[in-house]
Amino acid sequence: xxxxxxxxxxxxxxxxxxxxxxxxxxxxxxxxxxxxxxxxxxxxxxxxxxxxxxxxxxxxxxxxxxxxxxxxxxxxxxxxxxxxxxxxxxxxxxxxxxxxxxxxxxxxxxxxxxxxxxxxxxxxxxxxxxxxxxxxxxxxxxxxxxxxxxxxxxxxxxxxxxxxxxxxxxxxxxxxxxxxxxxxxxxxxxxxxxxxxxxxxxxxxxxxxxxxxxxxxxxxxxxxxxxxxxxxxxxxxxxxxxxxxxxxxxxxxxxxxxxxxxxxxxxxxxxxxxxxxxxxxxxxxxxxxxxxxxxxxxxxxxxxxxxxxxxxxxxxxxxxxxxxxxxxxxxxxxxxxxxxxxxxxxxxxxxxxxxxxxxxxxxxxxxxxxxxxxxxxxxxxxxxxxxxxxxxxx
Amino acid sequence: xxxxxxxxxxxxxxxxxxxxxxxxxxxxxxxxxxxxxxxxxxxxxxxxxxxxxxxxxxxxxxxxxxxxxxxxxxxxxxxxxxxxxxxxxxxxxxxxxxxxxxxxxxxxxxxxxxxxxxxxxxxxxxxxxxxxxxxxxxxxxxxxxxxxxxxxxxxxxxxxxxxxxxxxxxxxxxxxxxxxxxxxxxxxxxxxxxxxxxxxxxxxxxxxxxxxxxxxxxxxxxxxxxxxxxxxxxxxxxxxxxxxxxxxxxxxxxxxx
Numbered sequence: 307x308x309x310x311x312x313x314x315x316x317x318x319x320x321x322x323x324x325x326x327x328x329x330x331x332x333x334x335x336x337x338x339x340x341x342x343x344x345x346x347x348x349x350x351x352x353x354x355x356x357x358x359x360x361x362x363x364x365x366x367x368x369x370x371x372x373x374x375x376x377x378x379x380x381x382x383x384x385x386x387x388x389x390x391x392x393x394x395x396x397x398x399x400x401x402x403x404x405x406x407x408x409x410x411x412x413x414x415x416x417x418x419x420x421x422x423x424x425x426x427x428x429x430x431x432x433x434x435x436x437x438x439x440x441x442x443x444x445x446x447x448x449x450x451x452x453x454x455x456x457x458x459x460x461x462x463x464x465x466x467x468x469x470x471x472x473x474x475x476x477x478x479x480x481x482x483x484x485x486x487x488x489x490x491x492x493x494x495x496x497x498x499x500x501x502x503x504x505x506x507x508x509x510x511x512x513x514x515x516x517x518x519x520x521x522x523x524x525x526x527x528x529x530x531x532x533x534x535x536x537x538x539x540x541x542x543x544x545x546x547x548x549x550x551x552x553x554x555x556x557x558x559x560x561x562x563x564x565x566x567x568x569x570x571x572x573x574x575x576x577x578x579x580x581x582x583x584x585x586x587x588x589x590x591x592x593x594x595x596x597x598x599x600x601x602x603x604x605x606x607x608x609x610x611x612x613x614x615x616x617x618x619x620x621x622x623x624x625x626x627x628x629x630x631x632x633x634x635x636x637x638x639x640x641x642x643x644x645x646x647x648x649x650x651x652x653x654x655x656x657x658x659x660x661x662x663x664x665x666x667x668x669x670x671x672x673x674x675x676x677x678x679x680x681x682x683x684x685x686x687x688x689x690x691x692x693x694x695x696x697x698x699x700x
Numbered sequence: 701x702x703x704x705x706x707x708x709x710x711x712x713x714x715x716x717x718x719x720x721x722x723x724x725x726x727x728x729x730x731x732x733x734x735x736x737x738x739x740x741x742x743x744x745x746x747x748x749x750x751x752x753x754x755x756x757x758x759x760x761x762x763x764x765x766x767x768x769x770x771x772x773x774x775x776x777x778x779x780x781x782x783x784x785x786x787x788x789x790x791x792x793x794x795x796x797x798x799x800x801x802x803x804x805x806x807x808x809x810x811x812x813x814x815x816x817x818x819x820x821x822x823x824x825x826x827x828x829x830x831x832x833x834x835x836x837x838x839x840x841x842x843x844x845x846x847x848x849x850x851x852x853x854x855x856x857x858x859x860x861x862x863x864x865x866x867x868x869x870x871x872x873x874x875x876x877x878x879x880x881x882x883x884x885x886x887x888x889x890x891x892x893x894x895x896x897x898x899x900x901x902x903x904x905x906x907x908x909x910x911x912x913x914x915x916x917x918x919x920x921x922x923x924x925x926x927x928x929x930x931x932x933x934x935x936x937x938x939x940x941x942x943x944x945x946x947x948x949x950x951x952x953x954x955x956x957x
């Protein structure tokens with residue numbers, strides 16, 4: 307495969323202004339990736355700051371209730387800052403610091419990546435600015451204040467659909483204006499090469515741990531691993547070490563919003579087509595003229611019209627399977643997990659839980675599955691109440 | 701010699717940009733003629749894109765207005781074909797890769813040839829990725845114009861050596877839009893470009909005053925102005941013809957001094 311490509315996907319489709327910076331980033335990453343000192347520092351941060359390894363929890367009540375495969379939850383929600391995003395952010399901020407950068411910028415949808423970036427920037431003494439769609443700043447107001455508490459400046463992006471894709475547009479524009487001292491901490495396995503590889507490498511700690519943990523518990527590999535997919539960072543992290551294990555089904559759960567047959571969804575594999583956007587060739591939700599489509603999901607973190615290029619490749623090759631999950635199914639799963647296991651997960655992660663509820667009963671009790679619980683759900687409580695028509699006072 | 705290079709053969713070239721379909725395609729056709737009559741030597745026509753990541757707010761908003769008004773790539777081809785025999789200067793598309801990719805390279809460049817286009821500028825298609833469509837474009841007589849940025853440094857030579865039509869030298873970091881100061885060492889960059897190629901160099905991004913245009917024209921072969929013209933159209937909508945003409949006339953005489 308060509309450098310920076312996953313099959314036909316990937317590449318570096320970005321303005322000339324950013325090309326040298328991206329090439330420099332690739333060189334620096336290649337160097338530090340193999341630097342024992344860098345790896346030791348990162349490992350220390352992951353262990354002593356982020357709280358890794360994260361638990362692999364056996365969801366016994368859920369297993370009994372669904373009456374099929376044994377269900378394990380990979381508890382990324384228990385990481386510092388409450389999601390898997392910290393894995394990538396600690397890696398990238400440490401890399402940025404080694405590269406001599408003093409300022410980081412990032413896009414955020416639900417706010418989890420923004421909070422994680424603001425956290426790492428505070429820890430490492432870097433200036434931090436976050437770009438967030440105005441609509442998302444409203445549905446995730448708590449996370450905006452959280453980022454500000456951590457010393458970051460949050461820009462509400464008012465262009466386009468005012469959601470995640472517009473936040474990425476604005477972060478790219480900002481980066482093109484100031485590369486000298488600034489690193490763009492891209493939050494998902496997307497964008498121009500080398501970002502999809504960098505983010506996947508930093509997130510693959512999830513499957514590296516999970517694979518060891520399940521072998522220790524079950525003495526054999528799981529039959530399936532599941533994760534929600536927007537850009538696809540927790541899914542790529544959850545899948546990566548299992549890719550060579552052909553018996554393990556890899557299942558990505560996309561946000562189908564109000565349904566894949568409605569105009570209001572963000573299910574890129576189900577509804578998208580091949581395109582080139584945000585620096586990469588991959589699948590995108592777009593119209594007949596290649597205009598990027600406005601997408602919708604109850605989950606701000608999955609509300610993105612594209613998918614990372616490595617996922618597009620895993621889809622093409624048939625190694626992974628991508629399934630749509632609606633808002634309704636995700637909200638039901640959100641409540642189900644809270645009541646059954648006493649875990650309030652992120653509405654993003656609830657998309658994977660929802661599909662597991664369909665899949666598990668059809669599997670044998672001697673099989674197991676792992677669901678990546680990518681984040682915790684405190685941030686979503688108000689939105690779920692609204693969805694259910696419950697009035698609460700925050 | 702290509703039609704684009706010919707346009708640079710006698711004197712400094714003023715290159716205006718406008719977004720197709722803002723406020724509507726009939727007006728775009730009319731404004732293209734207005735631009736030529738006022739002294740434009742080459743005209744950039746923007747195919748609007750939903751997410752133009754290299755544009756500042758003025759052109760972003762024009763793109764969204766044009767799309768909201770129902771502008772499509774097919775209708776733009778029809779408009780260009782209609783205006784082609786009324787203007788003589790080279791016409792160049794400026795757009796993002798996805799609308800071209802999704803249309804299909806073969807089909808897109810075939811229609812470009814059929815409509816009488818001369819070149820294309822795609823800001824999110826850097827030198828390394830241009831093989832994507834170079835052959836298909838060239839086969840149809842469409843030149844692919846390369847951009848060089850203040851950060852290009854050691855890339856300048858390879859980009860310049862393989863350049864077609866003219867070189868779009870980006871004056872400043874960041875996105876398109878009017879700036880009061882341009883701090884890049886343009887002179888040094890142009891010297892480096894000229895060391896390896898005789899392809900003309902036009903400078904764009906941020907230029908809006910006659911004084912800036914005059915200073916740039918002293919070093920470069922052409923001056924590109926986008927946001928200032930798009931802003932006039934945003935302000936006067938269907939009645940911008942007179943103001944566009946006056947503005948371009950003023951800029952053109954500034955670069956001729």
